[in-house]
Structures are given as structure tokens and as C-alpha cells.
Amino acid sequence: MTTYAALLRGINVGGNKKVPMAELRTLLQGLGYGGVATYLQSGNAVFTSDHGDEQSLAAEVGQAIEKRFGFTVDVLVRDHAYLKAVREACPFPAAELEAKQLHVTYFSGPVDAERFASLDQPAFLPEEFRLGDRALYLYAPDGLGRSKLGETLARPRLLKGIVATSRNWNTVVKLEELTGA
Structure with missing residues (x-):
């Protein structure tokens, strides 16, 4: 099983x-x-x-x-x-951040950096994102609700042809724990 x-x-x-x-x-x-x-x-x-x-x-x-x-x-x-690998591969210091500051967007398939090449990432600082294996890690210091980068990343043209759903870091951790029990 x-x-x-x-x-x-x-x-x-x-x-x-x-x-x-x-x-x-x-x-x-x-x-x-x-x-x-x-x-x-x-x-x-x-x-x-x-x-x-x-x-x-x-x-x-x-x-x-x-x-x-x-x-x-x-x-x-x-x-x-997979959930454990996503948690372990987090490029941000998760232990030092509040759960509302760190999110993972899970994708239905692989996504390469080319999809996001048009974004002016420095314009969104201190917000940042990094790609992982069928996942995107988003650091939003003021939370997702106030995140301009999060809003931009969710635009349909960037996600065309792919299913994406996001979870905050507490949920990322909890789902990995629940599936490992």
C-alpha cells in the first residue's frame, strides 16, 4: 500500500x-x-x-x-x-520563517524556468520564488494575501496547460507527516 x-x-x-x-x-x-x-x-x-x-x-x-x-x-x-522530497528541497530557510510567509505551488507536470522568464523578479523583492520538481516555492514576507508576486504567478497565461494548487508551509509539512504515518 x-x-x-x-x-x-x-x-x-x-x-x-x-x-x-x-x-x-x-x-x-x-x-x-x-x-x-x-x-x-x-x-x-x-x-x-x-x-x-x-x-x-x-x-x-x-x-x-x-x-x-x-x-x-x-x-x-x-x-x-514526493511530498518529503519537496519539503526537504525547500530553497528558503523554512525553520526561520512564519508559515504564512512560505508557500508551495504544486504543478500537474514539470515546469521550466522559461515559463517565468518574462517576469522582472527584482521588481518584486523582497518576494522571491524558486522552481523545484513539479513545484514552485514562494517566499512572501507579508503573506500570500498581500503578495504581488503571488498574484502575478497565478495569472492564467503563466499557468496555461497546467494544473496548479498552492499550500502554505504548515500544510506542506502536515501533509508530508500524514502520508508518512
């Missing part, structure tokens, strides 16, 4: 795309997954499965959500090894 985290994008935000966590747990159990748990209300679930891979599991969860709730939700599924 492999333990995975499902990262749902854009649910339970501003009253849109409501997915109660109890119903999400029931839905995942109905798909035959074990050890199902959710974390927060923002679309984080942990489960075990002995079939499929990240991509097929994400598709299965997304289809089940659409069937149950009547709307589409982008879903990324990542295993414990």
Missing part, C-alpha cells in the same frame, strides 16, 4: 464549489481507498491505495467528485516520497 495526498484546487473558497470534508472522506472510502483522512477545509485528503499511480488516482478522484457534487475540480495526487 502506498499513502497519497489528494490536493483539490479551488474548493470551499468564497462559498464556491462546496465539498464538505466528511462527504469527501466517504467518497474516497467508496472508491476503495484506506486510511482516509482530511486536513483543513481547503481540499486536502490522505489515503492509501494499492492500485494506480498519481495521475490515474487524480483522475479517479476528480471523476467521483464531479459525479457526486456536479462540478469539476482539479485534483493532484502525490505520494509520501
Whole structure:
């Protein structure tokens, strides 16, 4: 059995795309997954499965959500090894920062620096970002809600053709811990 985290994008935000966590747990159990748990209300679930891979599991969860709730939700599924590698590869001093200052955006596939080449990164200082393996690390000293760089990085033209969903550092750490238990 492999333990995975499902990262749902854009649910339970501003009253849109409501997915109660109890119903999400029931839905995942109905798909035959074990050890199902959710974390927060923002679309984080942990489960075990002995079939499929990240991509097929994400598709299965997304289809089940659409069937149950009547709307589409982008879903990324990542295993414990990947989540641990993302945490360990953080290019910023995570232990010295507040969780609201550090975020990881998970991508559905590889992203190269060329995608962000048009950004004038020095114009956003002290905010910074670094790319990782299917991830982007964002340091925003005043938090994501006030981040001009975060807002710019979320523009559809930069994310064209790729699913992206962000988590603050506390959630990054917690999901790695929950999938490793």
C-alpha cells in the first residue's frame, strides 16, 4: 500500500464549489481507498491505495467528485516520497520563517524556468520564488494575501496547460507527516 495526498484546487473558497470534508472522506472510502483522512477545509485528503499511480488516482478522484457534487475540480495526487522530497528541497530557510510567509505551488507536470522568464523578479523583492520538481516555492514576507508576486504567478497565461494548487508551509509539512504515518 502506498499513502497519497489528494490536493483539490479551488474548493470551499468564497462559498464556491462546496465539498464538505466528511462527504469527501466517504467518497474516497467508496472508491476503495484506506486510511482516509482530511486536513483543513481547503481540499486536502490522505489515503492509501494499492492500485494506480498519481495521475490515474487524480483522475479517479476528480471523476467521483464531479459525479457526486456536479462540478469539476482539479485534483493532484502525490505520494509520501514526493511530498518529503519537496519539503526537504525547500530553497528558503523554512525553520526561520512564519508559515504564512512560505508557500508551495504544486504543478500537474514539470515546469521550466522559461515559463517565468518574462517576469522582472527584482521588481518584486523582497518576494522571491524558486522552481523545484513539479513545484514552485514562494517566499512572501507579508503573506500570500498581500503578495504581488503571488498574484502575478497565478495569472492564467503563466499557468496555461497546467494544473496548479498552492499550500502554505504548515500544510506542506502536515501533509508530508500524514502520508508518512
